[in-house]
Amino acid sequence: MFERIPGAADFLSDGVALVNMEGVVLYANVAARTLLGLEEGGQKLPQASPVRRALESVRRGLNELPKEIPIRGVQHDGRPMYAEARMERLSDEGAVIVLLRNQTQAMLYANLLKNLMDMLYGNLRLPCEALAAAVGRAESAMAAGQPDLDLIKESLARAVVVREGCEGLVDLAHLIGHFPIAGDERIPAAHLFQLLVERIGQVARELGLAFQAAPAPEGLPALYGSTKWLLRALEEHLVAVLGEADEARGLTVNAAATPEGFLIAFRLRCRQRPAGMGVGSGEILPEAQAMLAPELAIDRHVLELHGGRARLHWNANGDCLELTFRFALKTGVREESALGAEQAQRYAKDIAQLYRLRGLGNLKGQEP
Amino acid sequence: MKKVLIVDDRAEIRKLVQMTLELGEFEFMEAADGPTALHLIRSAQPDVVLLDIMMPGGLDGLDVCKTVKTDSNVRSRIVLLTARGQQKDIEDGLKAGADAYLVKPFSPLELIDTVERLTV
Amino acid sequence: MKLDIGAIEALSEGVAELDAQGRLLFLNANAARMLNQRLGDTVANPLIRRVIESVTGGYDSLPLAFPANMEADEYGNADEMAVSLHQGDETGRYVVLLRSVAEEKLFNASLENLLEFVQAVLGARLNALEVAVAGTESVLRGRFSGDPLAAAAEELVFRAHNVTSALAGIVELADLGSADLRRDSHRISPVELANEALAEIAHKASQRGLWLSRSGFDGQFPPLYGSRGWLRRALVAHLEHFVEAADSASGIEVKLKHIDGYILFTVRGLGHGFPAAVKGQTCIPFAKEAQHDDGSGERLPRLGLALAHSIVERHGGKIKREASASTASLIIELPVRLPDTLEPGLEQALRYAEELKTLIRERRANR
Numbered sequence: 001m002f003e004r005i006p007g008a009a010d011f012l013s014d015g016v017a018l019v020n021m022e023g024v025v026l027y028a029n030v031a032a033r034t035l036l037g038l039e040e041g042g043q044k045l046p047q048a049s050p051v052r053r054a055l056e057s058v059r060r061g062l063n064e065l066p067k068e069i070p071i072r073g074v075q076h077d078g079r080p081m082y083a084e085a086r087m088e089r090l091s092d093e094g095a096v097i098v099l100l101r102n103q104t105q106a107m108l109y110a111n112l113l114k115n116l117m118d119m120l121y122g123n124l125r126l127p128c129e130a131l132a133a134a135v136g137r138a139e140s141a142m143a144a145g146q147p148d149l150d151l152i153k154e155s156l157a158r159a160v161v162v163r164e165g166c167e168g169l170v171d172l173a174h175l176i177g178h179f180p181i182a183g184d185e186r187i188p189a190a191h192l193f194q195l196l197v198e199r200i201g202q203v204a205r206e207l208g209l210a211f212q213a214a215p216a217p218e219g220l221p222a223l224y225g226s227t228k229w230l231l232r233a234l235e236e237h238l239v240a241v242l243g244e245a246d247e248a249r250g251l252t253v254n255a256a257a258t259p260e261g262f263l264i265a266f267r268l269r270c271r272q273r274p275a276g277m278g279v280g281s282g283e284i285l286p287e288a289q290a291m292l293a294p295e296l297a298i299d300r301h302v303l304e305l306h307g308g309r310a311r312l313h314w315n316a317n318g319d320c321l322e323l324t325f326r327f328a329l330k331t332g333v334r335e336e337s338a339l340g341a342e343q344a345q346r347y348a349k350d351i352a353q354l355y356r357l358r359g360l361g362n363l364k365g366q367e368p
Numbered sequence: 369m370k371k372v373l374i375v376d377d378r379a380e381i382r383k384l385v386q387m388t389l390e391l392g393e394f395e396f397m398e399a400a401d402g403p404t405a406l407h408l409i410r411s412a413q414p415d416v417v418l419l420d421i422m423m424p425g426g427l428d429g430l431d432v433c434k435t436v437k438t439d440s441n442v443r444s445r446i447v448l449l450t451a452r453g454q455q456k457d458i459e460d461g462l463k464a465g466a467d468a469y470l471v472k473p474f475s476p477l478e479l480i481d482t483v484e485r486l487t488v
Numbered sequence: 489m490k491l492d493i494g495a496i497e498a499l500s501e502g503v504a505e506l507d508a509q510g511r512l513l514f515l516n517a518n519a520a521r522m523l524n525q526r527l528g529d530t531v532a533n534p535l536i537r538r539v540i541e542s543v544t545g546g547y548d549s550l551p552l553a554f555p556a557n558m559e560a561d562e563y564g565n566a567d568e569m570a571v572s573l574h575q576g577d578e579t580g581r582y583v584v585l586l587r588s589v590a591e592e593k594l595f596n597a598s599l600e601n602l603l604e605f606v607q608a609v610l611g612a613r614l615n616a617l618e619v620a621v622a623g624t625e626s627v628l629r630g631r632f633s634g635d636p637l638a639a640a641a642e643e644l645v646f647r648a649h650n651v652t653s654a655l656a657g658i659v660e661l662a663d664l665g666s667a668d669l670r671r672d673s674h675r676i677s678p679v680e681l682a683n684e685a686l687a688e689i690a691h692k693a694s695q696r697g698l699w700l701s702r703s704g705f706d707g708q709f710p711p712l713y714g715s716r717g718w719l720r721r722a723l724v725a726h727l728e729h730f731v732e733a734a735d736s737a738s739g740i741e742v743k744l745k746h747i748d749g750y751i752l753f754t755v756r757g758l759g760h761g762f763p764a765a766v767k768g769q770t771c772i773p774f775a776k777e778a779q780h781d782d783g784s785g786e787r788l789p790r791l792g793l794a795l796a797h798s799i800v801e802r803h804g805g806k807i808k809r810e811a812s813a814s815t816a817s818l819i820i821e822l823p824v825r826l827p828d829t830l831e832p833g834l835e836q837a838l839r840y841a842e843e844l845k846t847l848i849r850e851r852r853a854n855r
Contacts, residue, residue, distance in 0.1 A: 008551070008572065008574035008583050008585055011551065011553065011572040011574070011585050012499065012501055012585060013500055013501060013587055014499050014500050014501065016491065016495070086498060088494075088495075097491075097495060099495055099498055099499070101498075101499075101500055102500070152624065219455055221454045221455065221456070222453060222454055331454060339451060339472055339473050339833070340833020340834040340835075340836075340837070341517055341833035341836070342473040342833070343384070343472070343473040343474070343833060343834060343837045344497065344517050344833045344834070344836035344837040344840060345473070345494070345497050345498065345517075346473045346474065346475050346476065346837075347476055347836075347837050347840035347841060347844060348493045348494045348496075348497035348498075348840055349475070349494045350475055350476050350477045350844060351493050351494070351840060351843055351844050351847060352492040352493050352494035352495075353477070354477075354844070354847040354848070354851065355492055355493070355847070356492070357851070358847070358850075358851070380834045380835075380838075381834070383838065384834060384837055384838055384841060387838060387841045387842070387845075388841045388844070388845070390845065391845055391848055391849065476841065476844055477844075480848070
């Protein structure tokens with residue numbers, strides 16, 4: 001290792017911290033203290049801190065470093081903070097370096113973009129289509145020389161709905177810009193599946209739901225894109241409906257390879273069949289999903305950017321309603337032209353390894 | 369001196385690989401497409417060929433690998449160095465006769481170890 | 489706090505180490521990209537150099553933080569940085585941290601643009617729709633005599649169309665916004681692109697009695713890189729505008745030229761040219777509502793042009809407009825990307841390759 005930025009660390013927008021396996025913070029720059037939610041003068045990570053939980057699981061042998069975890073919802077000055085934490089073992093004494101890339105700005109953009117998409121797809125698309133259809137019919141009638149009062153009234157009513165929806169649009173502050181949703185990482189499907197199972201499992205436990213996940217089969221391919229966005233898109237589809245699940249019969253999940261990539265299926269048994277819903281089965285279309293939870297529009301968009309699709313099927317019989325989410329994700333070949341920065345990072349990683357070996361006195365070429 | 373042929377349609381990758389391998393006693397040759405690579409393999413008989421898969425020119429890296437490995441007059445060892453990193457791709461590469469398969473972005477230490485191992 | 493090279497490379501910030509003469513002793517990939525310089529260069533940014541001189545001269549003490557504008561890259565994009573200068577680990581050594589504020593500014597600029605657009609275009613259309621709705625409601629309640637129902641209804645229909653088309657355009661803009669065009673790296677022949685765009689508007693043009701002409705299409709052109717689909721839409725959007733605005737018995741010429749690393753698509757009205765009322769609004773991405781002298785009503789611009797403008801900018805290009813007494817021209821400039829330019833990441837990897845080799849040699853010598 002070598003020293004490059006003494007004293008400058010507090011000026012970094014990223015957080016840099018040194019933590020031991022018990023969660024005691026040996027060093028943290030200002031950004032790290034904010035992103036980790038460390039109290040003023042506090043030296044230990046809060047119990048609920050994702051970094052502390054990750055260290056616990058490493059200590060218990062359930063996980064190993066290096067590891068990357070998302071940090072969400074830490075509050076600072078009333079604002080939620082978001083970060084990507086990268087944890088790497090620093091030395092044999094057990095100190096861990098934690099690099100926190102501040103994602104708050106990116107998440108802010110995402111939320112704003114999401115609001116716009118919700119508004120457009122969720123709230124306005126159907127009314128606009130209905131207005132266009134009504135207007136079309138009224139126009140035809142007028143062109144035939146027979147203006148139809150009922151058609152005009154219908155157009156009017158629909159125009160009022162659109163107008164009210166648009167007023168919200170004009171009032172909202174939205175971002176349309178260069179937001180990179182799809183990233184460029186190589187994501188082993190098994191790893192994505194495991195992360196999703198962990199996150200949904202946690203939510204299910206908090207809700208007291210029975211949860212069963214089949215192990216991922218062998219030989220699942222790799223995806224290319226952004227782990228964090230894919231995870232979010234998948235997770236939010238499920239979280240939208242988890243509240244309806246029956247506690248005892250709960251939730252099951254499995255994954256399978258397909259010719260194009262792989263498929264994750266989540267099956268959820270609801271507490272009861274909604275009144276007025278007949279026996280049968282079918283697909284809940286995207287427009288209807290948007291009414292279920294408007295934010296699903298952006299999550300579907302993220303999946304589509306990754307070449308994937310989310311379908312939601314329902315099956316009602318007896319007193320039971322079952323919902324099944326099928327996420328079909330496609331694999332792809334990495335664009336070679338996009339590998340430059342990652343290639344530099346691989347070099348940096350190998351150099352770091354050599355410095356560590358040098359630092360540990362293993363100059364005779366013995367591997368640790 | 370051992371001969372290393374670097375085959376990739378991107379000049380900067382060829383440069384990077386050569387710079388990384390300059391540790392050893394190697395003589396370097398380059399090719400930017402399959403047909404040129406095949407010609408150089410047959411004429412210059414390199415000890416190791418670092419071969420990209422996705423190249424223009426009609427012959428991709430897998431074609432070159434299969435052709436070389438079924439030619440009893442050629443003794444070159446082939447390392448496939450490619451962005452194609454699916455399990456199936458690796459299996460296809462090894463079935464084509466490759467002696468090693470490295471996925472881009474590659475670890476330079478792994479590249480050095482692999483080439484040195486194959487030129488011992 | 490000691491950080492290893494892997495960690496420094498992983499930081500969002502650009503990190504560079506300089507000596508008192510401003511020579512770059514170290515820089516991570518982000519710093520190399522932001523400064524557009526290499527190891528061993530003397531830092532080119534005049535502000536950073538001045539600050540270092542001021543510190544070595546004893547006029548300022550560290551740490552210091554200041555904003556700095558970086559030089560524009562070959563596509564004319566200039567980044568703005570938040571820079572901080574710190575004492576290095578030895579006397580006469582300095583560490584510079586660089587953070588791009590471009591994204592933040594883009595966010596604010598995009599926000600302003602969007603709000604301006606929404607208020608100017610959608611707001612105006614909504615007001616008009618509201619008036620039409622109120623008018624129709626009054627008629628239905630029998631507050632007007634005669635038979636203004638047809639007129640009111642027609643007005644309502646027209647206004648409703650305007651609103652739905654504006655909203656459809658906003659959906660398109662959202663789609664464009666979420667696409668990262670820089671990831672598209674298709675090789676595009678400018679001649680093919682122009683021909684495809686002309687083919688798309690040919691029918692509309694002939695219906696209006698316009699002729700289309702081409703110039704310069706037989707030249708040799710280097711390829712463009714980017715998104716073929718989006719670029720074609722940008723061209724088509726402008727051509728459509730010309731077709732609709734032009735007088736009949738006139739024509740539209742598309743000219744292709746390659747100058748100084750740019751491909752120029754020039755779209756020009758021929759013949760009688762454009763009516764004066766429309767000329768001023770031709771090719772403006774989006775304008776505020778404008779009343780005509782004869783009070784004939786509002787002429788609001790097409791949303792499509794905002795989209796087209798955005799696409800061209802996302803490809804590093806510019807749109808220029810020229811207008812004369814009788815005609816208007818639009819010039820879309822798109823930069824030719826040089827395919828054999830070493831991308832910053834690989835250049836950084838080359839630098840690291842040297843360092844790696846030094847370490848390995850050292851290791852082997854000590855065995």
